[in-house]
Amino acid sequence: MANIKSAIKRAKTNEARRVHRAAQKSAMRTAVKKFLVAVEGQEKDQAAALLKEATRSLDKAVTKGLIHKNAAARKKSRLTSKLQAM
Structure with a gap:
């Protein structure tokens, strides 16, 4: 652990x-995964x-x-092409 105050703050x-x-990256991955699950389930509107x-x-x-x-x-291109392929 750092001893200097500025290093501790950093x-x-x-x-x-x-x-x-x-957390932000996880939310992004979750949004993509939800889409892929919907594609697997053939739910086009969703x-x-x-x-x-x-x-x-x-x-x-x-x-x-x-x-x-x-x-x-x-x-985005790959996700869009998956939707188009449905």
């Missing part, structure tokens, strides 16, 4: 940010609504710096 803020980012939610969460993750914009674009 360690605390880093931990708080890590926990916050982990899947369309969940795609919108998953896309929104991916865009938010890009804005917050959790994932790269190209990674989000790739995931």
Whole structure:
């Protein structure tokens, strides 16, 4: 553990940010997984609504710096193509 006051504060803020980012990333993954479950169940109307939610969460993750914009674009493209294939 750090002895210097500023290093102690930095360690605390880093931990708080890590926990916050982990929660945001988990919420993003959950939104994507909900969509994939709806696609598996052949629920087209529900899947369309969940795609919108998953896309929104991916865009938010890009804005917050959790994932790269190209990674989000790739995931959105793959999710959209799964909906179209239904």
